[in-house]
Amino acid sequence: MxxxxxxxxxxxxxxxxxxxxxxxxxxxxxxxxxxxxxxxxxxxxxAGGMLAPWCEAESAPEDVTAQSVASVDWWAAHVPDVVRAGSLVLAPPRDVGEVARFGRRTSHFQTVDGEQIADLEPDLAGRFHKGLFFAEEGHVxxxxxxxxxxxxxxxxxxxxxxxxxxxxxxxxxxxxxxxxxxxxxxxLPALRGVRGEMLLLRCPDVALHRPVRMLHPRIPIYIVPRADHVFMVGATMIESENAGGMTVRSITELLNAAWVLHPAFAEAEILEMGTGVRPSFPxxxxxxxxxxxxxxxxxxxxxxxxxxxxxxxxxxxxxxxxxx
The missing domain is CATH 3.50.50.60 (FAD/NAD(P)-binding domain)
Incomplete structure (x- = not known):
């Protein structure tokens, strides 16, 4: 042309x-x-805005990682405030076996102990004794x-x-x-909708420097820090195209995950509850x-x-x- x-x-x-x-x-x-x-x-x-190709390999096809490795660089070149502090994957003591399972499905991480977790996230000192640190990831x-x-x-x-x-x-x-x-x-008749739900919390008593993924055998949750002690907590993945309000179950699971990460989240202010329907192919x-x-x-x-x-x-x- x-x-x-x-x-x-x-x-x-x-x-x-x-x-x-x-x-x-x-x-x-x-x-x-x-x-x-x-x-x-x-x-x-x-969305959470996590630029985490290596973490996503845990449940996504290999092509997702291969085609998204450069995403952190792309976003950093086009928008301000991209944070390159990696991702931290943790599990409460009762589910610590999930950390090893996550590691078997992923790569480009360092296994970290309690002392190293505290170095990365001082506010989590003494709360977790094993995790995975994906240093090459970021968020926006x-x-x-x-x-x-x-x-x-x-x-x-x-x-x-x-x-x-x-x-x-x-x-x-x-x-x-x-x-x-x-x-x-x-x-495009093959499209379907997948519902996701999230919370925005403000918690002045907690500081995080990177996204933290809390593993659970049924529903893994992530907590992403934003400015001014605001945290995005998400997100459920539900095979539904209902874009209505959040369910009690989802709210409870997201809030419980935040509380397990740090008890101070029990006093957090709920700023927003949101749902979205993501377009998806089979x-x-x-x-x-x-x-x-x-x-x-x-x-x-x-x-x-x-x-x-x-x-x-x-x-x-x-x-x-x-x-x-």
């Missing part, structure tokens, strides 16, 4: 924002459209990151349209990159699918922040004619 391609990116979640920025950097004239009132409306706003605040990507897009000459019921006419664009999740199930692997001049980037499952940079690059390769 001659000249600068005009590209409509639909959806302002993590898939849409990474695609929009990647396409603009490649020289596209990008218009971002989302009928919601802001960037990140939907599941991406509820999804809400700040998505807003930063929007500002980057605008700086590169892109435009964003929110709160408009009528989307721009696709006929006015050379390409449409659709990142609208379950809204395109008619075109194998839980995100895909880029071309249909004429429309490119679908979808099925992010729980890997949105890990795999969206890779999928955005795949979409850009199609648009600019460099796909292998």
């Amino acid at each position: 001659q000249g600068t391609p005009r590209i409509l990116v639909k959806g302002a979640g993590v898939a849409g924002m990474t695609a929009a920025v990647t396409l603009a950097k490649r020289g596209g004239r990008v218009t971002l459209y989302d009928p919601g009132g802001r960037v990140g409306a939907g599941a991406s706003w509820m 605040d999804p809400r700040k990151a998505l807003v930063a990507l929007l500002e980057s897009l605008k700086t590169m000459g892109g435009q964003a349209i929110f709160n408009e019921a009528d989307e721009p006419d696709a006929a006015g664009f050379d390409w449409v990159v659709d990142c609208t999740g379950l809204n395109v199930r008619k075109a 194998d839980n692997m995100p895909r880029v699918i071309q249909d004429g001049r429309t490119v679908y980037v979808n099925g992010m499952y729980r890997h949105g922040f890990l795999l969206s940079p890779t999928r955005a690059q795949e979409a850009a390769d199609i648009v600019f004619g460099t796909a292998g």
Whole structure:
């Protein structure tokens, strides 16, 4: 295609924002459209923002790790405040066998004892005697990151349209990159929804420097530190497309996990309870699918922040004619 391609990116979640920025950097004239009132409306706003390819290998296909190892570098190059402090995996004494099981399924970690855990996280001193430390991982605040990507897009000459019921006419664009999740199930019938739930807590009496994964035989929980002693606690994975309020069971499990990590969480302030439905394919692997001049980037499952940079690059390769 001659000249600068005009590209409509639909959806302002993590898939849409990474695609929009990647396409603009490649020289596209990008218009971002989302009928919601802001960037990140939907599941991406509820995400943990963990950039943890090695930890995810515990339950994800090998391709997830292979395709997401560079994600920390991508996010650090595009948004501020990416923290490269690793991930810490722990289990309460009654479930300490889960640590060994997790280690057998993963790599790129150091086994740590109680003293080393205390060095990494002083507030957890004396509470755990065995864990795994994944030093190469990182995390980012999804809400700040998505807003930063929007500002980057605008700086590169892109435009964003929110709160408009009528989307721009696709006929006015050379390409449409659709990142609208379950809204395109008619075109991608294999999609299903997977519900996730999270809490935001404020606890001035606890300081953490990195995400902590609390292992449990049934439901592993992670706790991700954010600014001002705020912690994201999540997230359940439920085969349901019900986006309603949180269940009592989920709230209890998330709060119990936080309390087990540190008793001070019993006095934490609950700032927010949220649910989101993640679009997922049967194998839980995100895909880029071309249909004429429309490119679908979808099925992010729980890997949105890990795999969206890779999928955005795949979409850009199609648009600019460099796909292998």
